[in-house]
Amino acid sequence: MQTSSHSTPSTQSTWLHLGAGAFHRAHQSWYLNQLHQLGDTRWSLALGNIRNSASQATLDQLGRQQGVYTLEVISPDGDIDYHTITAIKKVIPWDANLSQLIQIGADPETKLISFTVTEGGYFLKDDGHLDLNHPVIVQELAEPNTFATVYGVLVAILRQRLATQAGPITLLNCDNLRHNGDCLRTGLNEYIAALGDKALAAWCDNAISTPNSMVDRITPQSDEALLERLVEQGIDNDQVPVACEAFSQWVIEDDFIAGRPELERVGVEFVKNVxxxxxxxxxxxxxxxxxxxxxxxxxxxxxxxxxxxxxxxxxxxxxxxxxxxxxxxxxxxxxxxxxxxxxxxxxxxxxxxxxxxxxxxxxxxxxxxxxxxxxxxxxxxxxxxxxxxxxxxxxxxxxxxxxxxxxxxxxxxxxxxxxxxxxxxxxxxxxxxxxxxxxxxxxxxxxxxxxxxxxxxxxxxxxxxxxxxx
The missing domain is CATH 1.10.1040.10 (N-(1-d-carboxylethyl)-l-norvaline Dehydrogenase; domain 2)
Incomplete structure (x- = not known):
């Protein structure tokens, strides 16, 4: 069991998120933005993609907008509010070697890495173990630094943190898997074992925590109608807005090895058992x-x-x-x-x-x-x-x-x-x-x-x- 740290450092800390989809920008980024509005700006987000996926154009545009975008929040009665989200301070351009992403992940100021890679992005079998025979896993293990999965990227980041003594880090799964932190831990351990990297495995035993969490907010795909509604509101400088329902929930096991933002101040529930x-x-x-x-x-x-x-x-x-x-x-x-x-x-x-x-x-x-x-x-x-x-x-x-x-x-x-x-x-x-x-x-x-x-x-x-x- 990791030693939890509930303290929030007084210096600036970075929270890196992998997966620049709409859900992150309607959920985790929105929560941190709420905290910033209360005057606590000690944590800021860096956002990047693992793969050169369909969301890359969105990420590129978000970079041009310095990470600032509009969140349209729709109540059950159909009332609409617009929020300007400024919590993302670094938008990481994608490159095949993920060099900037790995560099930020390995920075000592980075204390938390979260990710939304969908349920299928963990390549787990029916018994909860990593599918080492899956073609994507087989290829990535055979060709290191090809970065097809969250495991490959995390290994590259963790190896660099170990080499430079950058300190412990929390890996926070934000996908809809039961025991999602435990699932990540199992998959990562078995991936590292398949690489035969005993030094990294030993370091991870004491230098990472993987809290379980539950996330909830309906976030549909953005469309032209959303852009038109923004223009009606006088917002014509945002090409990557996001819409979501008003309801939002986030429940997290309070097991953060390197500190965390005080998200309980904005409605996040920290519990012993998720x-x-x-x-x-x-x-x-x-x-x-x-x-x-x-x-x-x-x-x-x-x-x-x-x-x-x-x-x-x-x-x-x-x-x-x-x-x-x-x-x-x-x-x-x-x-x-x-x-x-x-x-x-x-x-x-x-x-x-x-x-x-x-x-x-x-x-x-x-x-x-x-x-x-x-x-x-x-x-x-x-x-x-x-x-x-x-x-x-x-x-x-x-x-x-x-x-x-x-x-x-x-x-x-x-x-x-x-x-x-x-x-x-x-x-x-x-x-x-x-x-x-x-x-x-x-x-x-x-x-x-x-x-x-x-x-x-x-x-x-x-x-x-x-x-x-x-």
Missing amino acids: IPFEEAKIRVLNASHSGIAWAGALLGAQSIDESLTPQVREWIRNYVAQDVSAALPKGPIDLDEYCKTTLHRFSNAKVRDTNQRVSSDSIAKLQQFILPTLKTRYQQAEVPQATLVLVALWYLFMQRRAAGTLPFEYQDRAIESVPFETIFAEQDSLKAFAQSSALMGSLAEHPTFTEDLRDVVKQVESTLAESSTS
Whole structure:
């Protein structure tokens, strides 16, 4: 166990974030900006990307704007506020060697590195261990400094910190994985072991902390309409604004080895145990979000709020009431009330989150958000009918993808890890789908899972057909 440091240094400290997507700028950056507005400017953000991805153009523009951008915050009633965010003091230009990113990460003033690389960006297997056979991991281990994953970048930074005695550092996972800090620690340890770097492994035992955390704020993709709304407000000098809902939550295990900003002053909850919060959020909000996106795509809807038909709402309420409530131990969160709040948030038409965005990376989302509830209910000797509805929706969604009839292009960074072409070429594609260990892990071997799913798929197909004709 690391020695936590709750103190905030009196000198300037840098917080480096990896992943310049909209969520970071609506969530972590917004929280630090709130703290700055209270007069505490001892911490500032540096922002960079690991890969030369689609968000690179945004990062480049953000650099031209000196890190300053507008956050549009939409209340449940549709009221809109605009916030100028100035917490990002360094925008790191991308280069193939990530030289500036590594230099800032290894700087003694950098005390905290956080990251949002999506659930699939950790390359973890069903058992929680690093998939050392994944092509991306294999290539990166074989070709050091190619930087395809968060592990490769962190190793480069940590090696430099070790060599220069830059001091301990906290690595803060901000992705939707249960026990996300523990997951990062396991993956990183196993990556370092695969490199055979015993000196780095020994140093990390005492020089890093990896707190678990839970993050929550719906942040749709920016579009031209957002830019037009800014112009109406007299803001015509911002090409990279972000929109989000008013609701925001951040719960963090208070295990910071090198100090931290006093984010509790702006609503961040620091706790000893994040698990009850993250389990409720992952199983209720994240799983439901995916299920609604799959259902909406099957119904021909473009956005989450448009997808919330009475039937879809009923499927989600049943899933939480029948299976999630039974699968989780009693905790501090009223799951029925949480579900009601979640559906209310999803119905906000002005947030207008797209089914394309929410359904992306569904392989990891199925495995992280939904399969744990299925497994627990089967272990409890129950057939999890309500949860199987979500799996059925995704099967039908991917069936449509195979037929080329989805209303949008589906994007998934793990798509090559599952042989979907083979699965949907089978005469019994549902059996091939249900018994794919790459998808279902140990559930693929469950004696009744395939036929249980087949029964529910038939029911869902029938219900969707009725919905489309009514």
